[in-house]
Amino acid sequence: MNSYTNIFIRTVTILIVAVFFYACQDNYDDIKRMQRATLAPAGIAENINLKHTDSGKLRAHLISAKMLDFSNKEFAYNSFPEGLVVYLYENGNKTTVKADQAVVYNKTQLIDLRGNVQVFTHDGKKLLADQLYYDQKTEWLFTNQPYKYEAEDGGYNIGKGGFDANADFTVFSSFDNDGEQYIKK
Known part of the structure; x- marks a missing residue:
């Protein structure tokens, strides 16, 4: 593999990990909002x-x-x-x-x-x-x-x-x- 391929693979890997953590953070914020809503009175x-x-x-x-x-x-x-x-x-x-x-x-x-x-x-x-x-x-x-x-x-x-x-x-x-x-x- 050449150096461009390694850089490309690392970049894609970092992007996938960043998107994964960003998506988890969005879900975590949604879960926190839903929990607050379920604690609220009717x-x-x-x-x-x-x-x-x-x-x-x-x-x-x-x-x-x-x-x-x-x-x-x-x-x-x-x-x-x-x-x-x-x-x-x-x-x-x-x-x-x-x-x-x-x-x-x-x-x-x-x-x-x-x-x-x-x-x-x-x-x-x-x-x-x-x-x-x-x-x-x-x-x-x-x-x-x-x-x-x-x-x-x-x-x-x-x-x-x-x-x-x-x-x-x-x-x-x-x-x-x-x-x-x-x-x-």
């Missing part, structure tokens, strides 16, 4: 003021600055990154739920409330927690985080290790706690 709602009625009666009222809809995910969920306030109505009574953040998992019907969680019931009960889960199917509340519960009669329970309870707090199981309970004769 929708964003702002300044939410949603009222849910049933049989002409107001049942729930949700207020939030922002909701991210991730229904485009295999495990679909809605996120409330800027917090929410929910008013629940039953038999003319109102319960208020507040949290700094919330995630509602659509398939499991589990709600994850986080940061400064506050629950105020119509009959004077109050629950404060760092995190609180609510299972909509079983109407059950639970957490493994610290909490404080105040009953309508002034009794209280401060827990370090969590609790679980039904929605109206008539069944309540607590772990590693201190408090005072008043028993009626």
